[in-house]
Amino acid sequence: MRVVIVGAGMAAARLADGLAGHDVVLLGDEAHPPYNRILLSAVLEGTHDVSRLALGLADHVDVRVDSRVVEIHREEREVELADRSRLAYDALVLATGSIPTLPPIRGLVRVDGRLDERVHAFRSLDDCLRLDAAVPGAGRAVVVGGGLLGLQVARALAVRGLETEVVEGGEHLLRSQVDARAGAILARDLARLGTTTYTGARATRLTGEGLVLDNGFTLDSDLVVLTAGGRPSTALARRAALEVRRGVVVDDRLTTSDPHVHAIGDCAQHGGRVTGFVPPAWEQAGVLARILRGEPATYDGARTVARLRATGLDVAVLGEPLTAEGEVVEVSNPVVGSHRRLVVRDGVVVAATLVGDLSRVGLITQHFDRRTVLGPHEPGALLMPERTAPPPVLPDNAEVCACAGVSAGAVRACASVEEARATTRATTGCGGCAATVRDLITRSTPQLEGTHR
Ligand SMILES: Cc1cc2nc3c(=O)[nH]c(=O)nc-3n(C[C@H](O)[C@H](O)[C@H](O)COP(=O)(O)OP(=O)(O)OC[C@H]3O[C@@H](n4cnc5c(N)ncnc54)[C@H](O)[C@@H]3O)c2cc1C
Numbered sequence: 001m002r003v004v005i006v007g008a009g010m011a012a013a014r015l016a017d018g019l020a021g022h023d024v025v026l027l028g029d030e031a032h033p034p035y036n037r038i039l040l041s042a043v044l045e046g047t048h049d050v051s052r053l054a055l056g057l058a059d060h061v062d063v064r065v066d067s068r069v070v071e072i073h074r075e076e077r078e079v080e081l082a083d084r085s086r087l088a089y090d091a092l093v094l095a096t097g098s099i100p101t102l103p104p105i106r107g108l109v110r111v112d113g114r115l116d117e118r119v120h121a122f123r124s125l126d127d128c129l130r131l132d133a134a135v136p137g138a139g140r141a142v143v144v145g146g147g148l149l150g151l152q153v154a155r156a157l158a159v160r161g162l163e164t165e166v167v168e169g170g171e172h173l174l175r176s177q178v179d180a181r182a183g184a185i186l187a188r189d190l191a192r193l194g195t196t197t198y199t200g201a202r203a204t205r206l207t208g209e210g211l212v213l214d215n216g217f218t219l220d221s222d223l224v225v226l227t228a229g230g231r232p233s234t235a236l237a238r239r240a241a242l243e244v245r246r247g248v249v250v251d252d253r254l255t256t257s258d259p260h261v262h263a264i265g266d267c268a269q270h271g272g273r274v275t276g277f278v279p280p281a282w283e284q285a286g287v288l289a290r291i292l293r294g295e296p297a298t299y300d301g302a303r304t305v306a307r308l309r310a311t312g313l314d315v316a317v318l319g320e321p322l323t324a325e326g327e328v329v330e331v332s333n334p335v336v337g338s339h340r341r342l343v344v345r346d347g348v349v350v351a352a353t354l355v356g357d358l359s360r361v362g363l364i365t366q367h368f369d370r371r372t373v374l375g376p377h378e379p380g381a382l383l384m385p386e387r388t389a390p391p392p393v394l395p396d397n398a399e400v401c402a403c404a405g406v407s408a409g410a411v412r413a414c415a416s417v418e419e420a421r422a423t424t425r426a427t428t429g430c431g432g433c434a435a436t437v438r439d440l441i442t443r444s445t446p447q448l449e450g451t452h453r
Helices: 010-017 037-045 125-137 148-159 180-192 235-239 278-292 361-370 378-383 408-412 417-424 434-444
Strands: 002-006 023-027 061-064 069-073 078-081 086-088 091-094 098-100 119-121 140-144 163-168 196-199 203-207 210-213 223-226 230-232 248-250 261-263 268-270 305-310 313-318 327-333 338-345 348-355 399-401
Touching: 002 010, 010 023, 010 278, 037 125, 037 148, 037 305, 069 235, 119 125, 125 223, 140 148, 140 210, 148 163, 148 180, 148 223, 148 305, 148 313, 180 196, 180 313, 180 327, 180 338, 180 348, 248 261, 261 278, 313 361, 327 378, 338 378, 348 361, 361 378, 361 399, 399 408, 399 434, 408 417, 408 434, 417 434
Parallel strands: 002 023, 002 091, 023 061, 091 261, 119 223, 140 163, 140 223, 163 196, 248 268
Antiparallel strands: 069 078, 078 086, 098 230, 203 210, 305 313, 313 348, 327 338, 338 348
């Protein structure tokens, strides 16, 4: 059976990996084979080398770069590429990701239709390399969009020595994930790290003087980075008359309105929701791999975990804390820049926000994933770790890496972080579990006494 996957991004790579024994063709329109997109801000920051981004693929996968699919011929079960060649499929998977939105700012696009040379998108490796090359000649940068991506990019540019400002149209930072109090703590953290944020302000024009905001400020800027959100990439599916709302609509078997066509990752809409993060994209890829291998599997859409990776800023969001119904248990300490909030329904953690202190994220994620029913004092205790108490010991079946679904036991079985990385794929997604993985391995590796190194 030939499985053709459109898009050679993070969901596609994970799915292809799970389809050993099949004829798998990955068609990507970028010039690079699949790479870890979420480490791009670390590359920009200078803490990650670009050579370590590649998502290794097994030999059964035929990856074709610079191969844009322009049409799906559903009757013939073929896709058509930009060079007009066609490729037949038994199963087609759309993993086309999302497209960054261009905010309505006058002057972003020049009369010749190209972006002003100060303006940068930040979605692909090529965007990252272009911005990286522009940093040495720049002194000031403005990031438009105060979401997870915007804050990562802003930190990266600040760490590179640029005077960096963030403009966010909403009333506070990370407005899709956290409440106003957590947003304010993040703004303070950023200010402490030297980055000014303008919230409730919209950029309206880019002129020779800089970026003009609707609050009267003009921000002098050599670089303007657009990170103001994105939308699922659905044009191909729409043209093929598949059911599309915000994303390509799929059922619990990740199948579209055509039984031979599936969709996963940022482009898919399941249960009325689109996602936009790696953990659900990889979970969908794992479920679809089982389905295509003929095993019973369904996707219930329950899991959304988002982590911000940037030096000096720690954020983890489980579920949908802004809309989840339940009782709120909250500890906020603006003085040290930490904010922890659990939404608990019938004793179960249904959502959580952790800003500034992720020391308990492993344990909280475990309860969240398993829907553990907690006693009345436990949610509070989770947020108020005793300073003198030893750190909690994660049981073997506790999940440590939300991106790759790796348990504490699987990590403990490895002799080194490198082995855990290679054999379990822990730390290869957002990297948020790196400290926990290191800690588990250090604690489980017998220390040699009386030896010299
Ligand atoms: C800079 C950046 C940082 C991020 N940081 C995080 C993070 O810290 N944590 C997190 O959980 N998520 C993060 N995300 C989001 C995360 O990267 C996505 O959720 C994830 O990549 C989704 O995987 P995907 O395969 O659906 O889409 P992508 O990885 O975006 O892959 C889609 C691919 O399809 C290609 N494509 C589209 N149309 C066609 C076509 N017609 N023909 C051929 N190819 C096509 C695209 O060019 C792209 O290469 C980040 C995103 C970006 C851009």
